[in-house]
Amino acid sequence: MNRVEGAKDVYVENITGLPQIIVDYNREALKQFGLNISEVNNTVQAAFAGAVTGQVFENERRFDLVVRLENDQRRDINDVRNLLIHTPTGMQIPLQQVADVGIKIGPNQIQRENAQRRIGVGFNVRGRDVESVVKELQEKISGTIKLPAGYYITYGGQFENLTAAKKRLSIAVPVSLLLILIMLHFAFNSLRQGLLVYSAIPLSAIGGVFALVSRGMPFSISAGIGFIALFGVAVLNGIVLITEFNQLKQAGVTDVRERIIKGTRIRLRPVLMTAAVASLGFLPMALSNGAGAEVQRPLATVVIGGLFTATLLTLFVLPVLYMWFEKETVIKKPKSKMRINKKRKKILRIFFLLIIISNTSFSQTSIDLQDAIDTALANNLNLQTIQLKIMAAKKMEGTAADIPLASLSAEYGNINGAYADTRIGLSQAFSFPVVYKRQKQLLEAQTAGLKYTEEDIRRQLKKEMANLYYQLLLLGDKKQLLLQADSLFQSFLKKQEQRFNAGDINILEKTAAETQRMQIAAQLNVLNADLSALHAKFNFLLNNGNDYTPVKNGAKAMADKLPDVSLISELPLIKEKMQQQQIALREIDVQKSKSLPQLSLGYVNQSIKGLHNINGVEKFYSSGKRFSSIVVGVNVPLFNKAVKARVAAGKYDYNAKQAEYSEVVRQQKTFLTQLLLQYKKNEQQISYYEQHALKQARMLREHSTLQLNSGAISYIEWMMLVQQSIQLEADYFNALNDWNSTIIELNDYSNQ
Numbered sequence: 001m002n003r004v005e006g007a008k009d010v011y012v013e014n015i016t017g018l019p020q021i022i023v024d025y026n027r028e029a030l031k032q033f034g035l036n037i038s039e040v041n042n043t044v045q046a047a048f049a050g051a052v053t054g055q056v057f058e059n060e061r062r063f064d065l066v067v068r069l070e071n072d073q074r075r076d077i078n079d080v081r082n083l084l085i086h087t088p089t090g091m092q093i094p095l096q097q098v099a100d101v102g103i104k105i106g107p108n109q110i111q112r113e114n115a116q117r118r119i120g121v122g123f124n125v126r127g128r129d130v131e132s133v134v135k136e137l138q139e140k141i142s143g144t145i146k147l148p149a150g151y152y153i154t155y156g157g158q159f160e161n162l163t164a165a166k167k168r169l170s171i172a173v174p175v176s177l178l179l180i181l182i183m184l185h186f187a188f189n190s191l192r193q194g195l196l197v198y199s200a201i202p203l204s205a206i207g208g209v210f211a212l213v214s215r216g217m218p219f220s221i222s223a224g225i226g227f228i229a230l231f232g233v234a235v236l237n238g239i240v241l242i243t244e245f246n247q248l249k250q251a252g253v254t255d256v257r258e259r260i261i262k263g264t265r266i267r268l269r270p271v272l273m274t275a276a277v278a279s280l281g282f283l284p285m286a287l288s289n290g291a292g293a294e295v296q297r298p299l300a301t302v303v304i305g306g307l308f309t310a311t312l313l314t315l316f317v318l319p320v321l322y323m324w325f326e327k328e329t330v331i332k333k334p335k336s337k338m339r340i341n342k343k344r345k346k347i348l349r350i351f352f353l354l355i356i357i358s359n360t361s362f363s364q365t366s367i368d369l370q371d372a373i374d375t376a377l378a379n380n381l382n383l384q385t386i387q388l389k390i391m392a393a394k395k396m397e398g399t400a401a402d403i404p405l406a407s408l409s410a411e412y413g414n415i416n417g418a419y420a421d422t423r424i425g426l427s428q429a430f431s432f433p434v435v436y437k438r439q440k441q442l443l444e445a446q447t448a449g450l451k452y453t454e455e456d457i458r459r460q461l462k463k464e465m466a467n468l469y470y471q472l473l474l475l476g477d478k479k480q481l482l483l484q485a486d487s488l489f490q491s492f493l494k495k496q497e498q499r500f501n502a503g504d505i506n507i508l509e510k511t512a513a514e515t516q517r518m519q520i521a522a523q524l525n526v527l528n529a530d531l532s533a534l535h536a537k538f539n540f541l542l543n544n545g546n547d548y549t550p551v552k553n554g555a556k557a558m559a560d561k562l563p564d565v566s567l568i569s570e571l572p573l574i575k576e577k578m579q580q581q582q583i584a585l586r587e588i589d590v591q592k593s594k595s596l597p598q599l600s601l602g603y604v605n606q607s608i609k610g611l612h613n614i615n616g617v618e619k620f621y622s623s624g625k626r627f628s629s630i631v632v633g634v635n636v637p638l639f640n641k642a643v644k645a646r647v648a649a650g651k652y653d654y655n656a657k658q659a660e661y662s663e664v665v666r667q668q669k670t671f672l673t674q675l676l677l678q679y680k681k682n683e684q685q686i687s688y689y690e691q692h693a694l695k696q697a698r699m700l701r702e703h704s705t706l707q708l709n710s711g712a713i714s715y716i717e718w719m720m721l722v723q724q725s726i727q728l729e730a731d732y733f734n735a736l737n738d739w740n741s742t743i744i745e746l747n748d749y750s751n752q
Contacts, residue, residue, distance in 0.1 A: 001121070001123050001137060003140070004133055004136050004137050004140070005127075005128060005133075005136075006125050006126060006127055006128030006132075006133045007123045007124075007125065007133055007137070008123060008124045008125070008126045009122075009123055009124040010121070010122070010123040011121075011122055011123070012119070012120075012121050012122075013109070013111065013119050013120045013121070014108050014109075015107060015108055015109060015110065015111075015119060016105065016106075016107055016108055017105060017108050018105070018106050018107065018108040019103050019104070019105060019106075020103070020104055020105075020106045021077060021080060021101065021102075021103055022101070022102055022103070022104050023044065023080070023095070023099050023100075023101050024099060024100040024101075024102075025037055025040065025098065025099045026098055026099055026100070029097060029098040029099075030098050033087045033088075033089075033091075033093060033097075033098060034087060034088040034089070035085065035087060035088075035098060040085055040095070040098065040099070043083070043085055043086070044080070044083065044095070045508075046067065046068060047068060047069045047074070047083055048068065048069065048074050048080070048506070049068065049506050049508045049509070050066040050067065050068035050506070051066065051067055051068070052064045052065065052066055052714065053065050053066070053067050061710075061711060062711065062712055063711060064714055077101060077102070077103055080095065080101050081094065081095055081096040081101045082094050082095070082096070083095045085098065112521070112522065112525060113525075114525060114528075114529070115522075115525045115526060115529055122157070125158075128218075129218030129219075129220070130158050130159050130162055131159065131162060131218075132218075134155055134159045138155075141153065161221070162220075162221060165221040165224070166221075169221070169224045172228070173224070173227070173228060176228055176231065177201065177231065180198065180201070180231060180232070180235055181194060181195075181198055184197050184198055184235070184239070187239065188242065188246070192325055193242055193246075193325070196238070196242065196318070196321055196322060196325055197235055197238035197239055197242055197318075198235070198238075199238075199313070199317075199318070199321065200234040200235055200237070200238045200310050200313050200314065200318070201231050201234060201235065203234075203309050203310060203312075203313040203317070204230050204231065204234035204306040204307065204309055204310035204313070205227060205230075205231075205306065206306075206309055207305045207306040207307070207308050207309030207310065208223075208226065208227055208230055208301075208302035208303070208305050208306035209305075210305055210309075211301045211302060211304060211305020211306070211308075212298065212301055212302060212305070214305075215297075215301055217297065217298050217301060219298075220298050222295045222296070222298045222299040223298035223299060223301075223302050225299055226298060226299035226300070226301070226302030226303050226306075227302055227306070229299075229303060230302055230303050230306040230307065230310075233274070233275075233278050233303070233307060233310070234306060234307065234310035234313075234314075236274060237271045237274055237275065237310065237311065237314040238313075238314055238318055240267055240270055240271060240274070241263065241264065241267050241271065241314055241318060241319075242318075242322065244263040244266055244267045245259055245260065245263045245322060248262060248263050256322075256323050256326045257323065260319045260322060260323060264315065264319055268315070271311065271314050271315060272311070275307045275308075275310070275311040278303060278307055279303070279304045279307050279308070282299075282300035282303045282304055283300070283304065284300075285297065285299065285300035286300035286301050286304055365546055365547065365548050365549070366548070366549055366550070366551045366552075367542075367548045367549070367550065367551065368550075368551045368553070369465070369466060369469050369550070369551075372465055372469060372538075372542060372548070372550070373461075373462050373465050373466070375542050375543075375544055375548075376461055376465050376541045376542050376543070377458060377461060377462075379542065379543035379544055380457075380461055380541070380543065381543070382457055382461075383454065383457055383458065383461065386450060386453055386454045386457055387454060389450055390447060390450045390451060390454060393443070393446055393447040393450055394447055396443055396446075396447075397440060397443045397444055397447065399443070400436050400437075400439040400440035400442075400443055401436040401439075401440075402439070403428070403430050404428075404429050404430070406426065406427070406428045407425075407426070407427045407428070407429075407602075408424075408425070408426050409423075409424070409425040409426075409427075410422070410423070410424050410425075411423040411424075411425075411606075415606070416608045416609070416610065417609070417610050418610075419609035419610050419623075420609070420623075421606060421607045421608060421609050421623070422606065422607050422623070423604065423605070423606035423607075424604070424605045424606070425602060425603070425604045425605075425631075426602060426603050427600055427601065427602030427603075427631060427633075428600065428601055428602070429598055429599070429600040429635065430598065430599055430600075430601075431593070431596065431598050431599070432593070432596050432597075432599070434593060434596070435590075435593040435594075435596060438586065438589040438590050438593050439590055439593075441586050441589070442583070442586035442587060442589070442590050445579065445582045445583045445586045446583055448579050448582075449576060449579040449580060449582075449583055452572050452575045452576035452579050453572075453576055455572035455575070455576075456572040456573050456576055458572075459571075459572055459573075459748060461541070462748070463744055463745070463748045464541065465538075465541060466557070466744045466747075467740075467741065467744055468534060468537060468538045468541065469538070469550050470555060470556075470557050470740040470744070471534055471737070471740075472531070472534050472535060472538060472549070472550050473550050473552065473554070473555035474555045474733055474736060474737055474740070475527060475530060475531045475534065476531070476552070476555070477555050477733065478527060478730070478733050479524070479527055479528070479531065481726065481729050481730065481733070482520060482523055482524045482527060483524070485520050485722075485726050486517070486520045486521065486524060488701075488705075488722065489513070489516050489517045489520055489722075490517060492513055492715075492718075492719075493513045493514060493517050496509060496510050496513040496715070497510060509715060509716075512715075512716075512719070513715070513719075516719060516723075535549070538550075555736060555740075556686075556736060556739070556740070557739070557740040557743040557744060557747075558743065559679075559743050559746055559747060559750075560747050560750055561750050562676065562679070562746060562750065563672060563746060563749035563750040565669055565672055565673060568665060568668050568669050568672060568749075569665070571668060571749070573664065573668070574661075574664060574665060574668065577657070577660060577661040577664050577665075578661055580657045580660075580661070581654060581657045581658055581661060584650060584653050584654035584657050585654060587650050587653075588647055588650040588651060588654065591643060591646040591647045591650055592643075592647055594637075594640075594643050594646075595637055595640045595643045595644075596637075597634050597635055597636045597637065598634070598635040599632075599633070599634060599635075600631075600632070600633040600634070600635065601630070601631070601632055601633075602630070602631035602632075602633070603628070603629075603630055603631070604628065604629045604630075604631060605626055605627070605628045606626065606627055607621075607623045607624075607625065607626055607627070608621055608625070608627055609621060609622060609623050672749055675742060675745050675746055675749075676746075678738075678742050679742050679743075679746060682735065682738050682739040682742050683739075685735045685738075685739070686735055686736065686739050689728075689731070689732040689735055689736075690732075693728050693731075693732060694728070694729065694732060696725075696728065697724075697725040697726075697728035697729050698725070700721050700722070700724060700725040700728075701721075701722055701725040701726075704717075704718050704721035704722055704725075705718070705722075
């Protein structure tokens with residue numbers, strides 16, 4: 001940083017170098033004198049930090065009476081070593097006889113951000129803009145420094161604000177320019193005149209840029225805000241002048257040149273006054289050098305420089321453009337009213353479309369539980385996959401009657417004698433109808449099993465969405481509690497630092513306050529990480545491409561109705577296991593049907609050429625005379641050992657499916673019984689917290705702060721009371737999480 005031009009006052013956070021007095025007890029020595037560590041600790045604390053021995057009353061006020069050593073007896077480490085400790089025998093011994101007392105260098109501070117350790121290296125920027133300084137620094141770091149694994153560099157402060165503000169301005173500036181154009185169109189009912197006035201914007205921007213360059217100022221966020229303000233004022237003067245021209249036209253002034261001269265003369269003073277008032281009003285800001293001048297000067301410089309060029313445009317360039325536009329209007333055929341209305345409607349559609357897009361792109365969308373479940377069910381890929389499998393299985397049912405190929409044969413030669421004959425045969429084999437029926441039943445059973453699988457996937461998805469929904473709401477409430485606690489301890493820490501600087505308290509009390517604040521900050525970091533992970537998983541299950549967040553309508557789930565254990569068989573999981581038994585039975589039937597014989601039916605057509613004796617009469621048949629016959633056959637399976645083995649294996653599989661079904665039913669009944677018992681337990685816990693504990697927690701926090709401010713209790717007592725109140729509310733959230741989990745499971749059983 002020291003080698004980057006413009007980087008001044010470079011400093012690095014000091015993370016080490018804090019001296020600490022360490023008392024390391026010798027347990028053997030303590031045992032010899034009959035001492036224990038807690039007694040010695042109390043003596044050391046009373047001597048150097050102070051101990052409350054009583055109370056002093058002054059009218060209605062009450063103060064703690066604190067006893068400790070005088071200042072000259074607690075100046076260095078020897079005072080700690082020579083501190084006298086009372087033994088049970090009445091003897092006094094110095095602390096160094098039972099402990100090693102020394103000074104060690106410990107950590108000064110450990111800063112964390114996003115649950116990771118952080119070291120800040122800072123600098124101020126003078127004589128140069130922040131962005132160019134940081135970019136040069138990034139180039140030097142990337143070329144010279146290679147960080148170990150797990151280390152990385154981020155740039156915050158004003159540079160981070162600048163980057164975020166640039167992103168916002170990249171949206172705000174185009175939107176503001178579009179809105180100005182739309183308003184101009186509505187003001188004049190003419191896009192031509194709206195663009196005419198709109199031409200003031202680029203010339204005013206030129207003046208603002210020139211003013212920044214002439215004063216040696218870089219572009220900043222305040223300068224960007226100045227440009228937005230400048231565009232509005234620059235357009236205002238154009239509206240004043242064009243409106244006067246239109247009024248003169250309606251009054252009967254038909255000559256464009258006369259209209260321009262007369263209108264400009266009438267509106268010269270208002271135009272100059274508008275620019276002069278704004279420029280003179282911003283002049284003190286442009287010349288300021290006090291606190292906040294680095295923000296005020298760019299904004300005022302842009303407005304003053306831009307108004308100068310915009311005024312020149314309004315008085316000289318705008319009338320010329322108006323004359324040219326008016327001549328073009330006379331030559332061209334005027335547009336009909338219907339055409340203007342259509343254009344206005346089109347612009348309105350574009351305007352509202354932009355509003356809708358901006359709202360959907362840059363904000364989170366709240367969604368209630370039922371809509372979240374419906375969205376997840378509609379977009380879940382696993383559900384879509386099983387639905388496609390069901391459709392495929394449905395189509396496969398048409399393959400139950402899978403008849404083999406027909407056999408077609410043809411013969412030619414000396415079939416019946418010396419003459420050449422021909423024979424054509426057609427045969428078809430098929431099974432008994434019961435075989436096709438059993439195959440169809442098997443395929444239908446497999447389709448039904450897939451449907452029950454789909455129902456179970458739906459059930460699991462609903463349950464997971466409900467869990468995520470209420471966990472997000474619950475973590476949001478936890479975050480609010482920790483933020484309140486953080487604000488409370490931050491305010492308390494400031495008071496402790498003031499008291500420490502004034503000498504009213506010692507370093508231990510201040511350190512205790514800092515430790516408590518750091519614990520709350522660490523808990524917030526962990527909670528934010530958990531919240532981000534749950535939020536990402538929630539949107540992953542929704543699979544909609546948008547950023548959704550639950551509607552904040554209470555983090556407590558409500559039970560629809562308590563399920564009955566006797567209706568456990570209605571669960572999709574139980575139905576799926578039962579259907580698997582049916583599939584196993586159908587497979588056994590199909591295997592048994594393979595031992596049945598197959599039938600075949602055929603037709604033969606042939607010639608019998610030659611001289612044949614028919615009823616004692618010799619008759620000659622030529623090749624044109626054809627004879628037909630029907631062939632019926634039966635294929636009998638003689639070797640069915642393999643079929644018997646498959647049937648036996650199917651029976652074992654059916655028995656396994658039966659055992660699995662019985663075990664699942666037993667598990668579900670046991671789990672539901674435990675859920676009902678857990679429900680009663682959680683109901684009692686939630687009732688206790690909602691009716692008593694939460695009220696007590698709020699009362700503890702409010703009254704302990706009042707007592708601390710009035711001096712009735714010490715800071716340690718206050719801290720213990722506040723921690724107790726926070727812990728009560730945190731325990732309530734844990735109990736509420738158990739309640740929600742139980743209710744979601746019970747609703748899952750009762751909604752089948």
